[in-house]
Amino acid sequence: MSTYVQPDQNGHFGPYGGRFVPETLMTAVLELEKAYDEAIQDDNFQKEMEYYLTQYIGRENPLYYAENLTKYAGGAKIYLKREDLNHTGAHKINNTIGQALLTARMGKKKVVAETGAGQHGVATATVCALLNLECIIFMGKEDVARQKLNVFRMELLGAKVVSVDQGSGTLKDAVNEALRYWVANVDDTHYIMGSVLGPHPFPKIVRDFQSVIGNETKRQFSEITGGLPDAIVACIGGGSNAMGMFYPFIEDSGVSLVGVEAAGSGIDTEKHAATLTKGKKGILHGSLMYLLQDDDGQIQEAHSISAGLDYPGVGPEHSLLKDMGRVQYASVTDKEALDAFILLSRTEGIIPALESSHAVAYAVGHAKEMRPEQNLVICLSGRGDKDVETIQKLMGGHSIG
Amino acid sequence: MGKERLEQAFEKCSQKGEKAFIPYIMAGDGGLDILKQQLLFLQEAGADAVELGIPFSDPVADGPVIQEAGKRALQQGVSLRGILETLTSIRTEIKIPIILMTYLNPVFTYGAGQFAADCAAAGVDGCIIPDMPLEEEGIISGELKQSGIALVRLVTLTSPAERIKKIADGAEGFLYAVTIKGTTGARDHFEEETGRFLQQVRSVSNVPVLAGFGISTPQHVREAGKYCDGTVVGSKIIQLLSAAAFNEITDLIQAAKGKVLS
Ligand SMILES: Cc1ncc(COP(=O)(O)O)c(C=O)c1O
Numbered sequence: 001m002s003t004y005v006q007p008d009q010n011g012h013f014g015p016y017g018g019r020f021v022p023e024t025l026m027t028a029v030l031e032l033e034k035a036y037d038e039a040i041q042d043d044n045f046q047k048e049m050e051y052y053l054t055q056y057i058g059r060e061n062p063l064y065y066a067e068n069l070t071k072y073a074g075g076a077k078i079y080l081k082r083e084d085l086n087h088t089g090a091h092k093i094n095n096t097i098g099q100a101l102l103t104a105r106m107g108k109k110k111v112v113a114e115t116g117a118g119q120h121g122v123a124t125a126t127v128c129a130l131l132n133l134e135c136i137i138f139m140g141k142e143d144v145a146r147q148k149l150n151v152f153r154m155e156l157l158g159a160k161v162v163s164v165d166q167g168s169g170t171l172k173d174a175v176n177e178a179l180r181y182w183v184a185n186v187d188d189t190h191y192i193m194g195s196v197l198g199p200h201p202f203p204k205i206v207r208d209f210q211s212v213i214g215n216e217t218k219r220q221f222s223e224i225t226g227g228l229p230d231a232i233v234a235c236i237g238g239g240s241n242a243m244g245m246f247y248p249f250i251e252d253s254g255v256s257l258v259g260v261e262a263a264g265s266g267i268d269t270e271k272h273a274a275t276l277t278k279g280k281k282g283i284l285h286g287s288l289m290y291l292l293q294d295d296d297g298q299i300q301e302a303h304s305i306s307a308g309l310d311y312p313g314v315g316p317e318h319s320l321l322k323d324m325g326r327v328q329y330a331s332v333t334d335k336e337a338l339d340a341f342i343l344l345s346r347t348e349g350i351i352p353a354l355e356s357s358h359a360v361a362y363a364v365g366h367a368k369e370m371r372p373e374q375n376l377v378i379c380l381s382g383r384g385d386k387d388v389e390t391i392q393k394l395m396g397g398h399s400i401g
Numbered sequence: 402m403g404k405e406r407l408e409q410a411f412e413k414c415s416q417k418g419e420k421a422f423i424p425y426i427m428a429g430d431g432g433l434d435i436l437k438q439q440l441l442f443l444q445e446a447g448a449d450a451v452e453l454g455i456p457f458s459d460p461v462a463d464g465p466v467i468q469e470a471g472k473r474a475l476q477q478g479v480s481l482r483g484i485l486e487t488l489t490s491i492r493t494e495i496k497i498p499i500i501l502m503t504y505l506n507p508v509f510t511y512g513a514g515q516f517a518a519d520c521a522a523a524g525v526d527g528c529i530i531p532d533m534p535l536e537e538e539g540i541i542s543g544e545l546k547q548s549g550i551a552l553v554r555l556v557t558l559t560s561p562a563e564r565i566k567k568i569a570d571g572a573e574g575f576l577y578a579v580t581i582k583g584t585t586g587a588r589d590h591f592e593e594e595t596g597r598f599l600q601q602v603r604s605v606s607n608v609p610v611l612a613g614f615g616i617s618t619p620q621h622v623r624e625a626g627k628y629c630d631g632t633v634v635g636s637k638i639i640q641l642l643s644a645a646a647f648n649e650i651t652d653l654i655q656a657a658k659g660k661v662l663s
Binding site: 010018019020021022023024025026027028166167172176179180183184185186187280281282283284285286288291293295296297298299 | 457458459460461462464468475480481482504505506507508509510511531532533534535536537554555556557558559560561564568579581582583584
C-alpha cells in the first residue's frame with residue numbers, strides 16, 4: 001500500500017471528519033489544534049508523556065502469547081495486547097494523560113468529558129486528580145445504572161458525575177450534554193474526547209495518543225518472531241483502541257486488520273450498534289461519519305450489552321478505512337461476546353472487558369480458519385472487573401457451572 | 402422571494418425606525434396542522450420574519466425548552482419533508498419571510514441539492530445551520546446560492562475580531578449574533594460585554610445584525626435594540642405559545658417597535 005497521510009489540513013479523512021460544531025466552539029477547536037501541533041514538536045512534552053506512560057500508566061504492557069486460547073481455537077497463534085493492565089484498567093488513559101497535559105499547556109483548569117462504560121470517565125478523573133484539574137463527567141442515566149462501580153470510582157477521584165436522562169440515557173446523550181456544557185464554559189474548560197470522534201483535531205489527537213498500542217505491538221511482535229502478525233483484531237465503539245492499534249500497521253498491507261462492532265441482539269434486529277455494517281453517512285457531534293439513522297436523518301439509538309460500544313456513530317477515519325477496504329469490519333452479538341468473556345476468563349485467567357470480549361469472540365473464530373504457523377493479535381482493550389456485576393445479573397445469580 | 406424578501410423586510414423596519422423582531426418556533430410542536438395558524442398569528446402580532454426550527458434528535462446548540470419542543474414534534478412524526486410540504490401548501494397566505502433553523506444532518510440526508518430546490522419551492526427565504534461553521538459551508542452553500550436562499554451565519558462572543566470580520570464578509574440576509582456563551586434559553590440580565598460585542602459586529606457588517614440566544618423579556622429586546630438591528634427570541638416564544646400567552650408574545654414583539662413601556 002502507498003503512503004497513508006490522513007487527515008488533510010482541515011481535518012477531513014476523505015469525505016469524512018471535519019469540524020461541524022457551533023461557532024462558539026470554533027475558537028477552542030482551532031486553539032487546540034495549534035496547541036497540539038506545538039506540543040508534539042516540543043521535546044519536553046514528549047519527555048513528559050514518556051514519563052507518565054511508563055511511570056504512571058505502567059507501559060509498556062505485555063504482548064502475551066495466549067497458549068491456552070490458541071489451543072482452544074486450534075488455528076493461528078493468538079497474542080493479547082494487554083491494555084487491561086494499564087493503570088485504571090483500559091486503553092482510555094493513554095489518551096486522557098495526553099489531553100490532560102495539553103489542557104495544562106493551554107492554561108485551562110477545568111475538564112469536561114463524556115463516558116459510556118465509565119472507563120473513559122475514570123481515566124479522565126484519574127489524570128485530573130493527578131494534574132490538579134477540576135473535572136466534570138457526563139454519563140447517560142442508563143450507563144450510570146449499569147456501571148455503578150465506575151461512577152463511584154470517578155467520585156472517589158474527585159470528579160463530579162452528572163447523570164443524563166435525555167434520549168436513551170446512553171453515550172450519545174452524554175456527548176450532547178458534555179458538548180452543551182463545553183459551549184457554556186469554553187473559556188476555561190477543555191473537552192477531553194474519549195474516542196476518535198468529534199470535530200478535528202480530536203480524531204487525530206486521540207489516534208496519535210492511542211498509537212502507542214500499535215507501536216509497542218509492532219516492536220514486541222518483531223522481537224518475538226522477527227516479522228509482522230498476519231491479523232490484528234480490535235473492538236470498535238467510537239474506535240480509539242482499534243485506531244491506535246491499526247494506525248502503525250496501515251501501510252503494512254500483509255497485515256489484515258479487523259474491527260469488531262457490537263451486533264447487540266443481531267444486526268437484522270433493531271437492537272445493535274453495528275454502525276459501519278448497517279449505518280449511512282451523516283453528521284453528528286462535530287464529524288461526518290457512518291451513523292445509525294433513519295430516513296429523515298434522525299439519529300437512532302444504539303444497543304449493546306457493553307456500554308462502551310453503545311454509540312450510533314464511529315470515528316471518521318474508520319469510515320474512510322472501510323470505504324478504502326483497508327480494514328474489514330465485522331460484528332459480534334451480545335451472546336457471542338458473553339461466551340467469549342467466560343471463555344477468556346476460564347482459559348487464560350484473564351477477565352476481559354465486555355467491549356474487548358467482542359474482539360476475543362471474533363478472533364477465536366477467525367484464528368480457527370488460519371494456519372497454525374500464522375499469528376493473530378487481539379487488542380485486549382480493558383479488563384472486566386467493571387462488568388462482573390452485569391454478568392452476574394444476566395446469569396440470574398446462577399453459577400456458571 | 403428568497404434572500405430579497407428578507408432584505409426587503411429589514412429595509413421596511415429601518416425605514417420605520419423600528420428594530421426587527423424574529424420569533425423562533427419549533428415546526429410541528431403541536432402538530433403540523435397548526436403551523437399555518439401559528440405563522441398567521443405571529444405575522445399579525447408584528448413579527449418581521451419567522452425562524453422555523455426543524456426538529457432533530459440531537460440538538461447540541463439548544464437548551465432544555467427547545468430540546469423538549471423538538472422531542473414533541475418528533476413524537477408526532479414530524480419530518481423535514483413534511484414541514485417543507487406543509488409550507489408549500491400554505492406559503493401564499495403568509496407574507497413575512499421564513500427562515501429555517503436546522504441541524505445539518507437532516508439536510509445532509511435529504512440531499513443538499515434537493516433540499517435547496519424544495520426550500521425554494523416552499524418559499525423558504527433563508528437557512529440557519531448552527532452546527533456548520535464557515536469552514537464547512539461548502540457542503541451546501543453552492544446549492545443554497547443557486548436557489549437564491551440566504552445562508553445566515555452566526556457570530557459568537559468567542560469569535561475573535563479577525564474571525565468576525567471573515568464571517569461578516571459575504572454574510573447573507575442578516576448576521577445572527579449569539580449573545581450568550583451557552584445554548585438557547587433564558588438569562589437574567591443583559592451584560593455590558595454583550596452590548597460592546599453587538600456594536601463590534603455591527604461595525605464590520607454589511608447586513609443587519611440580530612441578537613439571539615438568551616433573549617426573553619421586553620427589557621432584553623429593548624436593551625439589545627440599542628446596539629443592533631433587532632432580536633431573535635426562541636425559548637421564551639415556545640413557552641408562551643404552549644401556555645397560550647398570546648398577549649405576552651405581542652408585548653415582546655412590540656418592544657422591538659418601541660410601543661410598549663414596562
Ligand atoms: C475497555 C474498552 N474497550 C473499548 C471501548 C470502546 O471505545 P473505543 O472504540 O474508542 O476503543 C471502551 C469504551 O468505553 C472500553 O471501555
